[in-house]
Amino acid sequence: MSYFKIDSLEQYFKHYNKSIREPRKFWGKIAEENFTWYQYWDKVVDFNMADAEVKWFVDAKVNITKNCIDRHLAKKGEKTAIIFEPNDPSEEALHISYNELYERVSKMANVLREQGISKGDRVCIYLPMIPELAVSVLACARIGAIHSVVFAGFSASAVASRINDSECKMVITSDGGYRGNKTIDLKGIIDDALENCPTVTSVLVAKRTNAEIKMKAGRDQWLAPLLDKAINNSVAEIMDAEDPLFILYTSGSTGKPKGMVHTTAGYMVYTAYTFKNVFNYEENDIFWCTADIGWITGHSYILYGPLLNGATTVIFEGIPSYPDFSRFWETIEKHKVTQFYTAPTAIRALAKENLSYVQKFPLKSLKVIGSVGEPINEEAWHWYNDHVGGKRCPVVDTWWQTETGGIMIAPLAFITPTKPTYATLPLPGIQPVLMDDKRNEIEGNQVDGSLCIKFPWPGIARTIWGDHQRYKDTYFSAFPGKYFTGDGALRDEVGYYRITGRVDDVVIVSGHNLGTAPIEDAINEHPAVAESAIVGFPHDIKGNALYGYVILKESGEYRDRDNLIKEINQHVSDHIGPIAKLDKIQFVTGLPKTRSGKIMRRILRKIAEGDYSNFGDITTLLNPEIVDEIVKGKIV
Numbered sequence: 001m002s003y004f005k006i007d008s009l010e011q012y013f014k015h016y017n018k019s020i021r022e023p024r025k026f027w028g029k030i031a032e033e034n035f036t037w038y039q040y041w042d043k044v045v046d047f048n049m050a051d052a053e054v055k056w057f058v059d060a061k062v063n064i065t066k067n068c069i070d071r072h073l074a075k076k077g078e079k080t081a082i083i084f085e086p087n088d089p090s091e092e093a094l095h096i097s098y099n100e101l102y103e104r105v106s107k108m109a110n111v112l113r114e115q116g117i118s119k120g121d122r123v124c125i126y127l128p129m130i131p132e133l134a135v136s137v138l139a140c141a142r143i144g145a146i147h148s149v150v151f152a153g154f155s156a157s158a159v160a161s162r163i164n165d166s167e168c169k170m171v172i173t174s175d176g177g178y179r180g181n182k183t184i185d186l187k188g189i190i191d192d193a194l195e196n197c198p199t200v201t202s203v204l205v206a207k208r209t210n211a212e213i214k215m216k217a218g219r220d221q222w223l224a225p226l227l228d229k230a231i232n233n234s235v236a237e238i239m240d241a242e243d244p245l246f247i248l249y250t251s252g253s254t255g256k257p258k259g260m261v262h263t264t265a266g267y268m269v270y271t272a273y274t275f276k277n278v279f280n281y282e283e284n285d286i287f288w289c290t291a292d293i294g295w296i297t298g299h300s301y302i303l304y305g306p307l308l309n310g311a312t313t314v315i316f317e318g319i320p321s322y323p324d325f326s327r328f329w330e331t332i333e334k335h336k337v338t339q340f341y342t343a344p345t346a347i348r349a350l351a352k353e354n355l356s357y358v359q360k361f362p363l364k365s366l367k368v369i370g371s372v373g374e375p376i377n378e379e380a381w382h383w384y385n386d387h388v389g390g391k392r393c394p395v396v397d398t399w400w401q402t403e404t405g406g407i408m409i410a411p412l413a414f415i416t417p418t419k420p421t422y423a424t425l426p427l428p429g430i431q432p433v434l435m436d437d438k439r440n441e442i443e444g445n446q447v448d449g450s451l452c453i454k455f456p457w458p459g460i461a462r463t464i465w466g467d468h469q470r471y472k473d474t475y476f477s478a479f480p481g482k483y484f485t486g487d488g489a490l491r492d493e494v495g496y497y498r499i500t501g502r503v504d505d506v507v508i509v510s511g512h513n514l515g516t517a518p519i520e521d522a523i524n525e526h527p528a529v530a531e532s533a534i535v536g537f538p539h540d541i542k543g544n545a546l547y548g549y550v551i552l553k554e555s556g557e558y559r560d561r562d563n564l565i566k567e568i569n570q571h572v573s574d575h576i577g578p579i580a581k582l583d584k585i586q587f588v589t590g591l592p593k594t595r596s597g598k599i600m601r602r603i604l605r606k607i608a609e610g611d612y613s614n615f616g617d618i619t620t621l622l623n624p625e626i627v628d629e630i631v632k633g634k635i636v
């Protein structure tokens, strides 16, 4: 019996039980039967959760690109691997076959090698959603360089801090990027960032917008001529199972972004397996995930998961509102997309527009529709189910994180009965538990608590780049021996999970994970600001938006409050990126603090939500009178 593909609910339970009773046999068989290895493992898994040490497929040797590309060439070299749908729909879409992908990745790998990049070096990729992005990622993996893709919406200082944290040697970028009717000066942002990045010695520049840009002699080179000269085949580097494949930064509730490190073999096995089962992938399907490759969703379900399965994957350069609100539906129709995977924030934004935008298109090609990134509310779930899925496509609400590498809790399309707002059941191999405040496991159903995972799975991130202690503290110390997700969840009467949201100081805005601390740091750098506190509050489209409470320094200079609000948001935009801008800013004279000086965010959250009913015990506050003042000044 193969464990790789689950065919019925009955089989799901069988596989699930097997995966818990005999995880080594379960994952060992999946890994052995579905991938190409240079050398098998000595041990399937080796771990010590208390020390945050996890290794999968110990001592095995593999290259993920051999599995994503080479092994498909004999039988489906001419099959389309990537469909590139440009920002402007009148520009022709590109179909890149597996043969062509092999050649492009090989050339790029050879360019990287010629430029002195070798196994273990870090390469920062700051590109729009164009084929070069996929090719660069895969070329790094081909030669064993560690890719660190930074979403091309991050500001110069955010890119610089990520480059410096992982000491990248090279940056791959482009002359610019298209986004709806705007163009973005990516190279200019990189030039600014690199003023403060001593480790970067070379920059490769792809051409996209033909914008006039500055090229720094001795550092910057156009990519195209280098590729033209490169040889179109390449030898893949032999990688150890636990060699890092990539670093991807995610915000933490405090401190600088965390460079999550994913390693080669476990990530490969896990993304391939979850892709196949959650989306019920079959040969000839056309899979479209609308995320950006700059996020984990794009890494795992635009690139690695689909390519490992020999699938056709769509790379979409544009945005859902350009040229109009039909763009998603028109594109599904154009490429006969079978699986569509997007975020609740996009669904809510499109649901607010006239129904005719979606009703114009029959969308008959669709089989499965997915949701990711934040809880999907009941209304959005139904709109998606009714108007996009035509009530015949299962809605797979997939819960997972940058740290988990792949989907953890989700319905398996056509197998698990769905339930609006529920991510439903864990995938085989995943052992979720709910914990109470006293760190006890909550047994039974119809309960809620902090969501932890009590046994490792192949896709778990192995560490935070350069800071294993922080990895241990963040994920393995709140509930000793378990991985703590930072999310709260409830389990219903049949054991289905519903994710209720973050229980820490991370706010999910439009599906983007934002730590409040770095935003506060950015605001506090404004010369007029003494202190600030940021919380999330519910927002119709974004899911959550940011509400800032700001204490000004004593100064008469800043009478123009509207202008000050603009300046503060500009600071946030410069330090982090436009996605972190605040929706509301309230100037206050103090913040509710405990005697130990900790801001009582619970109260600030309630005020931002407009719920003044029950602040709980505020007598322990240093300054209880401030609560009244803040309530009176609440921005509506």
Ligand code: WT7
Pocket: 250, 296, 297, 371, 372, 373, 374, 375, 376, 397, 398, 399, 400, 401, 402, 403, 423, 485, 486, 487, 499, 500, 501, 502, 508, 511, 512, 513
């Ligand atoms: C956080 C992780 C996983 C890829 C995108 C986000 C929230 C994610 C769901 C879902 C409810 C969800 C959680 C999680 N989240 N998917 N289906 N239902 N919440 O990755 O940026 O690492 O964010 O996103 O709060 O912890 P990320």
